[in-house]
Amino acid sequence: MQTQTLAVQLTSTFVDDAIGLAKGFFQTMIHLATAPIERIAKACDVAGVLEQRRSKRRTQKSASRRGRCSKWLFGSLSQLT
Numbered sequence: 001m002q003t004q005t006l007a008v009q010l011t012s013t014f015v016d017d018a019i020g021l022a023k024g025f026f027q028t029m030i031h032l033a034t035a036p037i038e039r040i041a042k043a044c045d046v047a048g049v050l051e052q053r054r055s056k057r058r059t060q061k062s063a064s065r066r067g068r069c070s071k072w073l074f075g076s077l078s079q080l081t
Helices: 002-044 049-079
Strands: none
Touching: none
8 A cells, every 4th residue: 555655756856857847948949949039038128118118017916916916825814803
């Protein structure tokens, strides 16, 4: 019985690692493929529109993460009252 669970754990660990490796590889390939496009876009962005959009998107993401984090951290406290 113990051997079977060990085999299942090893298999699932191997599969998880393989998936992580594949994701990292494809993210790297996408980054390498789009890097020249990003450089051209930054060079052509005279008015700074791209940077304004990125900063706006970052603030929206951080605000949504903060709300989610506080709900996750203190959500179980509502059961105490």
